[in-house]
Amino acid sequence: MGRLIVVGGSAAGMAAAAKAKRMDPSMEVIVFEKNGFVSYAPCGIPYYIEGLVGNIDELVYYRLDYFREKRGIDVRIHHLVTDIDVDKKLVYVTDKKTGRTSKLEYDKLMLATGGRPIKPDIKGIDLEGIHTLRSLEDGERLKKDVIKSNVIGIVGGGYIGVEVAEAVRKLGKRVLLFEMLDHIMPTFDKEAALPIEEELKKNHVELHLNEKVVEFIGNDRVTKVVTEKGSYKVDTVLLAVGVRPNIELAKRIGIELGETGAIKVNEYMRTNIEDIYAGGDNTETVHLVTGKPTYIPLAPAANKMGRVAGENIAGGKAKFPGVVGTSITKAFNLEVGKTGFSLKEALEHGFDAVAVDIRHGSKSHYYPGFSKLNLRLVADRETHRVLGGQITGYEGVLARVNTLAAVITARMTTDELKMLDLAYAPPFAPVWDILIVAANVIEKQF
């Protein structure tokens, strides 16, 4: 009953809108999205750049018509919410096409303002040809520039940096990848990231580790990346150094932020202000390994948070428990997965953590296509609790990372993991799965 206004039409916003409307069809649901797309898959942009996805529209799950006509959700794109009056329960919104501002009352409000790429304070950062990647429009702009370029500089060696490096190499361009840390994939331990670095080098990505970018040079358009160690000619730059939550509007209207700097919610996705919910990349959640707040902006959690918020907005009692930080990607042919903590992260969080590095078959050694997986398993010395896993290999990474995600969520120990009844058949897994082997071997360190 009443009116729900959703600010932001990406994962969390559309999930909240859809769930609330399904639970309570009498509710009026309006979604304001500042860009031109809702319900899309930003994680698919690298594959659009690579050309595996021919048309960027393919990255849209459901079109506007679908929401309007089939779901009864009033989705308004190119609409920017500029202010909210929490006492009068009013939203101020500007139609970016016409410039007209209007105000609307709400009964319930969902803040799904998402996150945005971090733009570090580097000289020349606003030159043309320097991109960040978030919206589909960003993807279209980057692709246009990449196609005209010969040399692409990528700043940041995380998921997006690695994925775009692959995409751009497949288009035949030179790629310089700059990472200020001493290894690629900052959330990985250095040792676990080595196979990824090898795969990138094998595919002629020019890795510049331990190299902090200090300046971009160019008239109007960027022509050079300058690091502490050297200066490199580039035609286009992608900045991919992380995401920060869009919390400016929330902060202004008195929404409480958490210790991570993102919006603080309870397990029902409620903020500190009556009738205002939040979820997605603007919101912090609980890390299930520590029970403490964390900010890990990934799409599966954003979707779940949105769904939980939508259910509760419509009168439900759903809870979002938190995350273990599970993720997967690929770097060329190498699959790369992580869940829970790296050894470094576990130690930083105060665990008496140990790690073991295992190299073991993806399937039976005699079956065609056999290759080796690499697993770094992290566990607590005292309690034997499994704290994390970092996995790379040419096949079978999803199986191991998702199994470990369940193991970590269930707070299993390595004693339990080593007895886990995992599937075996020669085309899929060896009789001792790498997870079981690691759980056995790590004991020597307890």
Added chain:
Amino acid sequence: MGRLIVVGGSAAGMAAAAKAKRMDPSMEVIVFEKNGFVSYAPCGIPYYIEGLVGNIDELVYYRLDYFREKRGIDVRIHHLVTDIDVDKKLVYVTDKKTGRTSKLEYDKLMLATGGRPIKPDIKGIDLEGIHTLRSLEDGERLKKDVIKSNVIGIVGGGYIGVEVAEAVRKLGKRVLLFEMLDHIMPTFDKEAALPIEEELKKNHVELHLNEKVVEFIGNDRVTKVVTEKGSYKVDTVLLAVGVRPNIELAKRIGIELGETGAIKVNEYMRTNIEDIYAGGDNTETVHLVTGKPTYIPLAPAANKMGRVAGENIAGGKAKFPGVVGTSITKAFNLEVGKTGFSLKEALEHGFDAVAVDIRHGSKSHYYPGFSKLNLRLVADRETHRVLGGQITGYEGVLARVNTLAAVITARMTTDELKMLDLAYAPPFAPVWDILIVAANVIEKQF
């Protein structure tokens, strides 16, 4: 300290021998194996028949020399243990090559006598050309016969029947597959088995469901399979109607059997007789969904049971908790996995069980190679506890079946499963994984 005698050199026996010797190098370890191979992968035999594995020796993990020279384990093949005197702690063993029988004292005994294919009481069952499949020698004999044959009859539509049907079709032979139940894969629900039947038919396996074999006809060698419905010319027959435990020797010496008919052990893998341990396909274990005895003879459990027994034989305190019955195979291009209970099994075990059938993408719809997975999720209406999953699809089945195995082992509910932090990336999984979708949809039935 002292002497360990292991009866049987397959998975459980060799795992026990290796673990005991590693833990206590002063122990004398002797393994008697009645056949010519130890430490081999019977599950690889279908791929040897198909020709993917060129030489049957490739299915051997470690050669005899390795155990003798590197591990200090005295492995004697072609040695049959004929009797055991539990009072005097003596083993009677016959060297099958020389026919000589000798006796040896033991301090600890490990019974790893394995299982054997069920030979149903069907007229003509002993005709030449009718095979069962267990040892590598069986595999060699079957392959020789298959190569000379045009039409192969397979009796039994379980894992082995399906795997050999594929292998034999790939050699260009006609295959008639007889299953007395109304669907293939007897441990699956009928609905969940449909995609497997379609895949077999697409690949010209001639399925005869609801057809019980009543007679084999032939002089010396089988020429016809007779069922309740018809009579079929065949050149070779494979019987694959299940496995039963080799417990005759154990029974004779007073080892207690459990309600499943296999050897009863406690969680330390000890039998009722002092200093005698058992494990593998001759031994029952606990089903973790019910907490009750079960007999599911699969290699991963056999290996773990052997390892636990070996550790305890050497003075350790390891426990084997039980299984959830996780398995995987493939039928041509279709991957087939199961863990926990089917709906039928769950109902038979007294659960107020419900099931949901979901068809959902293996990865993002726009990513090349996208296909649909089929999942039947089974849960308890009252407690919402996840009881089982049956999964088929052209990729990604291992990930889902192993994740569910962990979920079931941890006694998670569908409420917990739907919030599980599973990995997402377009090349690997959609943002809502099929497990999460199923956990959400099944709620409607609670």
